[in-house]
Amino acid sequence: MKTLVIKSSILGDNSKSKILADHLVAKIKHANPTGVITVRDLGANPLPLLDGNVVGAFFTPADARTPAQKEIVAVSESLIAELMDTDRVVITAPVYNFGLPAQLKTYIDYIARSGVTFRYSPEGVPEGLIKGKEVIVLVARGGKAEGTPNDTLTPYLRQVLSFVGMSDLTFIAAEGMGMGPEAVTAGLEEAKVRIDALTIKA
Secondary structure, three states: OEEEEEEOOOOHHHOHHHHHHHHHHHHHHHHOOOOEEEEEEOOOOOOOOOOHHHHHHHHOOHHHOOHHHHHHHHHHHHHHHHHHOOOEEEEEEEOEOOEOOHHHHHHHHHHOOEOOOEEEOOOOOEEEOOOOOEEEEEEEOOOOOOOOOOOOHHHHHHHHHHHOOOOEEEEEEEOOOOOOHHHHHHHHHHHHHHHHOOOOOO
């Protein structure tokens, strides 16, 4: 089994979602000591934000791209190839102002490409092309919103990840991370219990 861990917090070692990811990775290693684990830290190594140049490169025919456009597309294709080549995806998703970090949104913008990771039928029905992946999303949130209308992150990630074919989704949230030390400890422990209850495919 190959596991791709996508970290998106900007807080480095102070990140609560990183604590959850490290806990899950330890569980994965215990279940499958010979498995391959790749870590992509979008906070430490952010991608260039989606802009007109990036979109222009994506939609320019391959044989007409400038050298600069080829470099942009190469980044996207490398990310997609990395994703296609893995069996399990772990995504850390801290909640910033009710949404996901810009770093994670940019990553999604680079891997969600028409004709590459999704396509439409003649009737306009979308089909995701990143198939057969187990995805575990680890959320860290300052307040408590899981299962309520205030949780805008989970529905978005469920929709966009399923859109590109990744519909085997598990969400685990550490809540109350901005509510004081006792709430932080309780929220992390509850999330770790849920992680420990996961069945890890070896």
